[in-house]
Amino acid sequence: MTDPNIDFSMVLASAVHDMKNSLGMLLNSLEELRSEYNQTLAGSEKFNMLQYEAERMHNDLVQLLGIYRLGENNLSAHIDEHFVPDFLEEHLARHIPLLQSLGIEYSIAAEDISGFFDEDLLTGVLNNTINNAIRYTRSKICLTARQEDGYLVLGVEDDGQGYPDNMQHSGTPSFKSLDFKSGSTSLGLFFASSVARLHTENDRSGAIRLHNGGALGGGVFEIWLP
Amino acid sequence: MNSPEPKDPVNPFGKLTFLVVDDFENFRLSMRQMLRSCGADRIELVAHATPAIQYCTYNHVDVVLCDYNLGEGKNGQHVLEELRHRKLLKRSSLFLMVTAETSKEMVMGAREYQPDAYLTKPINRAMLEQRLGSLIKQRNALHPITREIDRENYPEAISLCLHALTRQPRYKTWLMKTLGELYFLVGDLAHAQKIYDDVLHQRELSWARLGSCKVLLANRHFDQAVQGIKALIERHPDYMEAYDLLAEGLENQGRSVQAQQVLQKATEHSPNALLRQRHLAELAGTNQDIDTAAEAWRQTVVLGTHSIHDSAEHYLSLAQSLSDLGEGDSEETGAEYSAEAFSVLNRMEKRFSDDPGIGLKSRIVQCRLLAGLGRHREAENVLNSVSSELEGLDDVPVDLTLDFAKTLFRMGRVDQARHILAELAARHENEPDVLQKIENLLDEPVGFRQKLEARGMNRDGIKAFEAGDLNAAVEAFANALEIVPDHAALNLNLVQVLMKQYDLTTDPKLLEACRQRLDRLSRLPVQHRQHRRYVALTRKLKGLTA
Numbered sequence: 001m002t003d004p005n006i007d008f009s010m011v012l013a014s015a016v017h018d019m020k021n022s023l024g025m026l027l028n029s030l031e032e033l034r035s036e037y038n039q040t041l042a043g044s045e046k047f048n049m050l051q052y053e054a055e056r057m058h059n060d061l062v063q064l065l066g067i068y069r070l071g072e073n074n075l076s077a078h079i080d081e082h083f084v085p086d087f088l089e090e091h092l093a094r095h096i097p098l099l100q101s102l103g104i105e106y107s108i109a110a111e112d113i114s115g116f117f118d119e120d121l122l123t124g125v126l127n128n129t130i131n132n133a134i135r136y137t138r139s140k141i142c143l144t145a146r147q148e149d150g151y152l153v154l155g156v157e158d159d160g161q162g163y164p165d166n167m168q169h170s171g172t173p174s175f176k177s178l179d180f181k182s183g184s185t186s187l188g189l190f191f192a193s194s195v196a197r198l199h200t201e202n203d204r205s206g207a208i209r210l211h212n213g214g215a216l217g218g219g220v221f222e223i224w225l226p
Numbered sequence: 227m228n229s230p231e232p233k234d235p236v237n238p239f240g241k242l243t244f245l246v247v248d249d250f251e252n253f254r255l256s257m258r259q260m261l262r263s264c265g266a267d268r269i270e271l272v273a274h275a276t277p278a279i280q281y282c283t284y285n286h287v288d289v290v291l292c293d294y295n296l297g298e299g300k301n302g303q304h305v306l307e308e309l310r311h312r313k314l315l316k317r318s319s320l321f322l323m324v325t326a327e328t329s330k331e332m333v334m335g336a337r338e339y340q341p342d343a344y345l346t347k348p349i350n351r352a353m354l355e356q357r358l359g360s361l362i363k364q365r366n367a368l369h370p371i372t373r374e375i376d377r378e379n380y381p382e383a384i385s386l387c388l389h390a391l392t393r394q395p396r397y398k399t400w401l402m403k404t405l406g407e408l409y410f411l412v413g414d415l416a417h418a419q420k421i422y423d424d425v426l427h428q429r430e431l432s433w434a435r436l437g438s439c440k441v442l443l444a445n446r447h448f449d450q451a452v453q454g455i456k457a458l459i460e461r462h463p464d465y466m467e468a469y470d471l472l473a474e475g476l477e478n479q480g481r482s483v484q485a486q487q488v489l490q491k492a493t494e495h496s497p498n499a500l501l502r503q504r505h506l507a508e509l510a511g512t513n514q515d516i517d518t519a520a521e522a523w524r525q526t527v528v529l530g531t532h533s534i535h536d537s538a539e540h541y542l543s544l545a546q547s548l549s550d551l552g553e554g555d556s557e558e559t560g561a562e563y564s565a566e567a568f569s570v571l572n573r574m575e576k577r578f579s580d581d582p583g584i585g586l587k588s589r590i591v592q593c594r595l596l597a598g599l600g601r602h603r604e605a606e607n608v609l610n611s612v613s614s615e616l617e618g619l620d621d622v623p624v625d626l627t628l629d630f631a632k633t634l635f636r637m638g639r640v641d642q643a644r645h646i647l648a649e650l651a652a653r654h655e656n657e658p659d660v661l662q663k664i665e666n667l668l669d670e671p672v673g674f675r676q677k678l679e680a681r682g683m684n685r686d687g688i689k690a691f692e693a694g695d696l697n698a699a700v701e702a703f704a705n706a707l708e709i710v711p712d713h714a715a716l717n718l719n720l721v722q723v724l725m726k727q728y729d730l731t732t733d734p735k736l737l738e739a740c741r742q743r744l745d746r747l748s749r750l751p752v753q754h755r756q757h758r759r760y761v762a763l764t765r766k767l768k769g770l771t772a
Contacts, residue, residue, distance in 0.1 A: 021326060024326050024346075024347060024348065025326065025347075027347075027348040028326075028347045028348035028349075030348070031348040031349070031350050032252065032256055034350075035256065035259070035260075035350070035351070075464075076461060076462045076463065076464060076465075078432060078462065078465070079429075079431060079432075080399060080431060080433070081398065081399040081431075082399075083396050086356075086360045089356050089360075090353065090356050090357050090360070093350070093352040093353040093355070093356040093357070094350065094352075094353050096350070096352040096353075097350050097352065114395075114396070114398070114399075116429060116431075201429065201430075
């Protein structure tokens with residue numbers, strides 16, 4: 001039986017919204033637990049995994065909602081000028097307890113520049129990319145920012161294995177090509193490239209680029225914003 | 227957590243006073259813990275909105291960290307509005323809104339005052355130190371400017387902003403935004419425009435486009451402003467301030483129906499902004515869309531519960547709209563509207579019992595409600611008491627007098643109503659807004675349904691006249707005048723058609739009909755905007771009958 005009155009994507013979006021808030025509370029409690037029982041929990045693999053996975057789910061849900069709003073044509077980029085080093089530091093800070101606990105070194109290599117972008121949208125992209133890097137790196141993570149060809153380029157680099165060949169591209173991943181078997185749905189990349197394309201200036205628009213190498217020799221994620 | 231990062235040589239947290247507002251004790255304590263480890267020393271914790279506002283009344287606070295959700299009663303946005311509106315928190319002090327949601331939609335309701343920053347839970351020490359640290363650094367750097375703004379020394383603030391632009395390019399966005407606002411505030415529209423143009427020249431940023439359209443509107447370039455805002459909304463359908471400005475622009479163009487539609491769309495997106503609901507209610511009232519007006523007043527009243535913007539006028543306007551809806555509605559719904567109106571008035575009298583005029587305002591509406599329910603004797607009693615009370619007052623406010631006149635019309639005391647309206651018009655002869663309201667009431671002292679009916683017929687009449695169908699025009703105008711016999715424009719419309727018919731037929735009966743219509747307007751106040759037309763047509767009739 002199908003009820004034509006049910007707008008299924010609407011129902012999903014509401015459920016996702018609720019789950020996202022719920023996970024937010026959960027993450028908050030985890031954060032408090034970590035600071036209260038720092039001695040016991042520092043370096044606890046189980047606790048780190050708990051936090052990492054909760055963080056990952058939270059990111060996924062944030063992106064899902066973003067993509068839903070994109071589909072509803074209800075998402076636009078509110079571009080403003082931001083001081084880039086502050087922005088990167090702030091987002092790295094969110095992950096510091098987990099990074100320290102996992103023994104991952106972190107750094108920022110950013111020029112003292114201002115850039116034009118939507119803070120909220122880029123927050124979603126950065127959180128997800130940092131979270132990903134935590135998963136695939138060996139020992140280091142670096143956030144980068146530079147200006148190139150009139151674009152602001154924000155990057156996340158690691159010293160892991162890098163992206164597999166079939167993922168290294170600079171186009172837009174489409175949902176059709178997502179490989180659910182591999183466990184990586186590329187939801188994050190789809191979201192990131194959607195956010196990049198929402199950033200336009202005259203006839204130029206943003207894009208993402210994935211490649212390997214960089215200063216740390218691992219995967220390099222870049223978002224190019226006009 | 228022991229972060230190895232080096233701190234500023236001078237601890238930026240140590241000198242400042244902090245206020246943490248959160249209804250969860252655990253969160254308050256962990257926030258204090260984090261602030262202390264950042265180097266803060268003077269930290270006050272409170273659980274709810276009222277003690278927070280109380281504390282800011284008697285103490286200087288540099289940084290407020292306030293959770294949006296504070297349980298029952300006021301939320302973080304209410305606290306922010308009250309602190310800023312009552313100037314309990316200086317512009318040089320920071321207000322940070324802490325939200326559980328990653329989205330700010332809930333908070334985005336009322337945009338009259340915005341927090342300096344949002345902090346999204348979960349918050350850890352590293353985040354707090356980084357975020358708050360850079361905000362405090364910015365606060366300190368801009369403090370000479372915000373201090374002058376607090377002192378309302380705007381010219382000095384402007385010149386400091388201009389200096390800072392070259393020395394502190396890092397805060398360019400803040401400086402340009404502030405400059406635009408300050409120039410607008412001191413009425414230097416040309417410089418405000420130049421600031422926004424400078425920004426837009428570099429890049430199409432929505433705040434600058436909005437500012438630029440605001441200046442266009444203030445310069446009365448209505449068409450250009452409306453066009454600009456429409457394009458802005460096209461690009462950013464979720465930019466609520468743009469809707470408010472568009473509505474203002476459309477109103478200025480005289481397109482109040484479109485303005486209402488724009489606000490209705492905005493309140494669908496974001497229903498929690500009291501001022502927007504109030505604006506919608508007023509517009510719908512002007513448009514005689516009483517259903518929409520009543521609903522928007524209902525929302526305004528509800529949103530007022532915890533807001534600094536709460537006012538008895540909202541309750542009164544809601545009751546008046548409900549009374550209008552109930553009037554001439556003999557079905558069950560009519561009685562329901564009346565019952566709701568009585569209960570709204572009752573709540574108003576309790577909530578605003580400090581206001582000495584509140585009972586009077588309430589009884590003027592009650593009188594109409596009682597009459598509508600057929601309880602005429604009670605209505606008469608209320609009216610008599612109101613009448614005698616008003617006679618004892620020296621300076622009766624305009625709105626109160628207008629509402630009283632409306633009640634007098636409703637109770638059949640037409641002469642008394644006209645008398646007080648004529649007096650009111652004489653007292654306010656230089657205020658077009660007041661005169662307009664008086665005219666509307668004199669022209670159409672009937673319920674809104676009849677008003678709409680008469681207006682429809684008037685339109686039909688004009689259409690028929692334009693199409694050359696004089697008989698149909700006469701019929702339409704005459705029908706409309708059955709409902710609103712003293713409507714000045716309608717009477718004069720009819721006279722003109724009759725004169726045209728006379729041109730063709732020279733039937734003297736037509737002139738007699740003209741004379742009757744013009745006689746009805748013999749007491750038209752000189753201030754009435756149809757008065758000149760009335761005089762011209764009277765003269766013309768004299769010429770024709772001579």
